[in-house]
Amino acid sequence: MNPHNPKAGDEFDALDEMIAEITIDAYGNDQQLRAFRQAFEDNVEPPVDAFVVGEPVSVIEVDYDGNERRGLTAKCRREDGAEYVVAVSEIVFPQSSAAARHVAAYRKWLCLDPFPAEGRVPSRRKRQHKTTDDDLGLSKPVELVALAVKERAVRCRLLGRDRRITLRASRLWDVVPGAIVTVMPRKQWRYAGHPHLSGEIRSIRIDVRSLNLVPLGLEDMGMWDPKEQYWGEEGEPVEEWAKPIIAGGPRPIFEMEQVLPGEDPDDPFSDPITQSNDLKNAGERAEAVKILMELCEADLRCLDAHSHLGNFVFDHNPQEAVRHYEVGLRIGELSLGDDFSGVLPWGLIDNRPFLRCMHAYGLCLWRLGRFEEAAHIFHRMLWLNPSDNQGVRFFIDEVKAKTAWGHRGNE
Numbered sequence: 001m002n003p004h005n006p007k008a009g010d011e012f013d014a015l016d017e018m019i020a021e022i023t024i025d026a027y028g029n030d031q032q033l034r035a036f037r038q039a040f041e042d043n044v045e046p047p048v049d050a051f052v053v054g055e056p057v058s059v060i061e062v063d064y065d066g067n068e069r070r071g072l073t074a075k076c077r078r079e080d081g082a083e084y085v086v087a088v089s090e091i092v093f094p095q096s097s098a099a100a101r102h103v104a105a106y107r108k109w110l111c112l113d114p115f116p117a118e119g120r121v122p123s124r125r126k127r128q129h130k131t132t133d134d135d136l137g138l139s140k141p142v143e144l145v146a147l148a149v150k151e152r153a154v155r156c157r158l159l160g161r162d163r164r165i166t167l168r169a170s171r172l173w174d175v176v177p178g179a180i181v182t183v184m185p186r187k188q189w190r191y192a193g194h195p196h197l198s199g200e201i202r203s204i205r206i207d208v209r210s211l212n213l214v215p216l217g218l219e220d221m222g223m224w225d226p227k228e229q230y231w232g233e234e235g236e237p238v239e240e241w242a243k244p245i246i247a248g249g250p251r252p253i254f255e256m257e258q259v260l261p262g263e264d265p266d267d268p269f270s271d272p273i274t275q276s277n278d279l280k281n282a283g284e285r286a287e288a289v290k291i292l293m294e295l296c297e298a299d300l301r302c303l304d305a306h307s308h309l310g311n312f313v314f315d316h317n318p319q320e321a322v323r324h325y326e327v328g329l330r331i332g333e334l335s336l337g338d339d340f341s342g343v344l345p346w347g348l349i350d351n352r353p354f355l356r357c358m359h360a361y362g363l364c365l366w367r368l369g370r371f372e373e374a375a376h377i378f379h380r381m382l383w384l385n386p387s388d389n390q391g392v393r394f395f396i397d398e399v400k401a402k403t404a405w406g407h408r409g410n411e
Contacts, residue, residue: 011104015114018105029068036106037064037072040088044099049129049162051092052076056129059099062088072106079130092116094162095214131158131165131195138185141202145211146179147300148293155297156181160212165195174204176320177296177306178211178327206323208330215335216301217257224343225250229386241379241393245386252342256335258350261298273304285312303328303353310360322364328357346389355381359390367405375399 026035040062047058057076060083064072072088089107093099104114135158136142144156144167154167154175167183175181185199226246231238238246262272272291279288289312295305306328310321332354344351362377378392378399 012108012114015101015105015108018101019109022105023109030066032109033064033068033071036102036109037062040072040099040102044102047077048093048097048099050076050094050099052086052090054127056127057091058129059091059093071110096212128157129163130193131163133188135161135163136165136185136188136197138188141182141184142197142199144181144183145300146175146177146181148177148297149175150293154181155293159210165197168196168198169201171201171204173320174323175201176309176323176327177293178206178208178300178331179323180205180207180210206326206330208327208334211300213301213331213334216259216303216332218254218335218342219257221253221255221348223250224253224345224386226386239393241382241396242386245383248383253348254342254344255348255350256332256344256354258304258353259299259301260304261295261302273308276308280312288312300327301331303332303357306331307353307356307360310357310364314360314364318364318367322361322368325357325361325364328353329361332357342384343386344384346385346387351385355385355390358384359392362392362399366399369404371399371402 022039023032023035026032044062046062047060050057050059055078057078059074060077061075062072063075070087073085074088074091075083075085076091077083088103089110089112091103093103107116108114143159144154144165145159146154146156146167147164148155149172152168152172154169154172155164156167157164159180167181169183181201182203182205183197183199184202185197187198189196226249229246231242231246260272263270272295276288276291279285279291289309292305292309295302296309306324310324310328312321313324314321344355346352346355358377358381362374362381365371365374365377375396378396381390381392382388382396
C-alpha cells in the first residue's frame with residue numbers, strides 16, 4: 001500500500017465493504033469464489049487491458065472451475081495473439097478501473113496485499129499497450145493525451161484508455177505533456193511494430209480532470225498552529241497578509257505523495273530529476289529534456305518533471321512554460337479537492353514539486369499580465385505554506401497593484 005496515502009485506511013474499509021457485499025449470500029470458499037466470479041462478470045466488461053509480470057495483455061475472460069486452491073483464473077491474450085491462463089491475483093489492471101478495485105478486493109479476501117508493488121511503482125521502461133486498427137478510425141476526430149513531446153512527434157495515449165500511439169502533426173509547439181489534443185486523422189500506420197498517426201490538430205486543451213488519473217496521496221502529519229509560527233520580531237506589527245491566516249487558527253498538516261518513476265530509494269544517484277539537472281548544467285539540454293519527457297510518459301503525476309520542463313523555457317517563452325506548470329498544478333489539485341483547508345509545508349520535501357509548480361505558474365501569470373489569476377495563486381500559496389519559503393509575501397502587493405513584471409520594484 002502507498003505509505004503516503006492517508007486514505008489507506010479508508011481504502012481498506014471500502015474493500016471490506018465491497019467483499020461483504022459480494023459475499024453476502026455466499027457461505028464457504030466455493031460459494032464465495034463463485035460470487036467473486038459473478039462480480040467480475042457483472043462489473044468488468046472484457047476485453048480489458050492489463051499487465052502480467054510487466055507484460056501487456058488483454059484479459060478476455062475471468063472464470064472459476066471449482067478448484068478452490070486455484071481460485072479465480074483469467075484467460076489473457078498477448079499482443080501476438082497467443083492466449084494463456086493465469087491466476088486473477090497475478091494481474092495488474094489500471095489503478096482507477098473497476099477491474100483493479102475488484103482484484104484488490106479479491107486479493108484482500110485471499111489475505112494478500114490488495115495493492116501489490118508492481119501496480120504502484122511506475123517505471124520509465126515499462127512496456128505499454130499499443131493502439132490497434134480497431135481503436136481508431138479515419139472518419140472522425142480522435143482525442144489523445146500527450147505524454148512526451150519531441151521535435152516532430154508526440155507520444156500519446158487514447159483519452160479514456162491507456163493505449164499508446166505516436167502522433168505526427170504540425171503545431172506541436174503548443175503541446176505539453178498532459179494536454180488533450182483533438183486530431184482529425186489523415187493516415188494510420190505501423191513502424192517497427194509501433195502505431196503511428198498523422199493528422200490535423202483541431203484543438204489543444206488542459207483538462208486534467210478528464211485524464212482519469214489516480215489522485216496523489218496525502219499523508220496526515222499532525223496539526224499546524226499559528227501560535228507556534230514565526231511572524232516577525234516581538235513588538236513588530238504583523239503583516240496584513242498574515243492576519244487572516246493567524247485568525248484561521250490551527251489546521252491539519254499534510255505531505256503530498258511524490259511520484260518519481262525509475263527512482264531507486266536505495267541508490268541516491270538514481271534520481272532522474274538530478275540526472276536531468278546535471279545534463280542541463282553540462283549543456284546537454286536535449287538529453288535533459290528527454291529524461292523529463294520519459295518521466296511524464298511513465299506517469300503524468302510526476303509533478304517535478306512538469307516543473308522542470310517549465311523551467312527550461314521560463315526565461316524566453318512564458319506562454320509555453322505556463323502550460324507545463326499548470327498541468328503539474330492541476331494534477332496536484334486533484335488530491336486536494338475543492339474544500340482543502342490544510343497546510344502543505346515546504347519543510348516536508350515531497351510537497352515541494354507541487355509548490356514549485358504553483359509558484360512558477362503564478363510568476364508566469366504575472367509576466368503575462370494575468371494579474372487577478374496570479375494574485376489568487378499567490379494568496380493560496382500563503383495559506384498552504386504560511387512559512388512562505390518561496391518569498392511570495394515580498395511581491396504579492398505588486399501583483400495586486402497590477403505592476404507589470406518588467407517594472408517590479410526589486411528589478
